Amino acid sequence: MTTMQTGKPDDCQNNDCSNLFPMTIDSLRFPLDSTMRIIFTGYFNGIGVEVRSVHEMALLYQMGCFGKGSFSRSKPKRHQSNDSPQIMRKRQFLKRNYWYKKFNTRSETTDSDLFFKEIDELSAKIVSDCENKNVIDLVSSDEDDNNITDFVSPQLDNYNASEKQDMVVVVANSDSEEEDYFANLKPQCCLNKTKLEEKLMLTLQEAFFLLYGLGCLQVVHADKVLNIEQCLELFTETDKHFVTKYVVYHYFRSKGYVVKSGIKFGGDYLLYKDGPGVAHAEFIVIIRNIVEKNSEFNWVSVLGHNRMAVTTLKKVIIAEVVQPNSEIKIPEGLCNYSVRELLLTRNIPVTLNDDFN
Known part of the structure; x- marks a missing residue:
């Protein structure tokens, strides 16, 4: 009651x-x-x-x-910058690079041209997915590949202090709980071009x-x-x-x-x-x-x-x-x-x- x-x-x-x-x-x-x-x-x-x-x-x-x-x-x-780079998953790093490429090209074109271009790309993607009879994916990007060599920094000491703050350590994705995950971690020091401030x-x-x-x-x-x-x-x-x-x-x-x-x-x-x-x-x-x-x-x-x-x-x-x-x-x-x-x-x-x- x-x-x-x-x-x-x-x-x-x-x-x-x-x-x-x-x-x-x-x-x-x-x-x-x-x-x-x-x-x-x-x-x-x-x-x-x-x-x-x-x-x-x-x-x-x-x-x-x-x-x-x-x-x-x-x-x-807030991330404490004490000369220690931020650790980031590979999936997250690739997604940020996709955002960087997408929004950098956005400023070079007009809003109307960009609108119709995105509509055409979206329509083509829907038609392609329907022909393949697969699940229609409107979220994932074409940049989700395993190639991050363009952003890998071989010589971290050559960067100044301000550029070191833009460096991140990219590690493998943790989709599975395998025992050899840390053995195959293979961290890479990369340049983060998209900074998200809280x-x-x-x-x-x-x-x-x-x-x-x-x-x-x-x-x-x-x-x-x-x-x-x-x-x-x-x-x-x-x-x-x-x-x-x-x-x-x-x-x-x-x-x-x-x-x-x-x-x-x-x-x-x-x-x-x-x-x-x-x-x-x-x-x-x-x-x-x-x-x-x-x-x-x-x-x-x-x-x-x-x-x-x-x-x-x-x-x-x-x-x-x-x-x-x-x-x-x-x-x-x-x-x-x-x-x-x-x-x-x-x-x-x-x-x-x-x-x-």
Whole structure:
């Protein structure tokens, strides 16, 4: 039996118990002293905001667990260049060389010519695969061969310090777990022409919280720094439910939780008390907008979310967003929104009877 109950301070929050529901959303700007304020720079990439500076990436993640690494599960990692080359699989090295050749030729041709050329190549590949009655492969490249001699460096000492940082050690692929893998490793020192730098990826809600809530981020789009109103308009065009999601994000961030995406567990957000690197998330947040009548929210979906939470040792919180009745101006009117928590618990009648007996 699954029941709903309003959130209690002891169950789903660690803030002052005198702070009753519903809690209003307001903007708090820290630090109060403008001379101590640090302004980070993020770049809008179409789906989110990315931070490219290594020092800014470290500060944002260490001072609030904001964002995630583009190549990492959570904390961004950076290759330490201490005169030791990076070790790379042969398959990965060949794929990067394919990218280098493809995108270098892209700059030499116009966009229209390149578009029609790729269409012709793709059509020819589909016809060829259909005639051979094999599996159609649109992902692999023609560069996946065993020849990497063009990139092998016989004399590493002839390169200067900056060029040594571009060197990588290419080893064989580890497709099979054979005992003689390390005996036949045959490493080769090659020149890596495609460097992939890790970035800190911020969601739209995280970026707007840093911009509007804390005032420590500036968002750049099309070589132009956007203000709060322009960012709100851009983020709303990207995600039509941005305002509702941001209200819930701001709500739980104000309570001291680390809020992350919950798509892995079928929810909207995950709530951490200390961050992803310290302990697992305790709550899965499901957002419900009361004003939207056509929103699909029934007991079937509730039971599915609850089942997922039980198998992962978590609890489900349904965050109901109450919008003001009258038209308000955003973002000044965000303080008129309110959030109500519903904590889901699953009680099995057989277990309850055994406890009473």
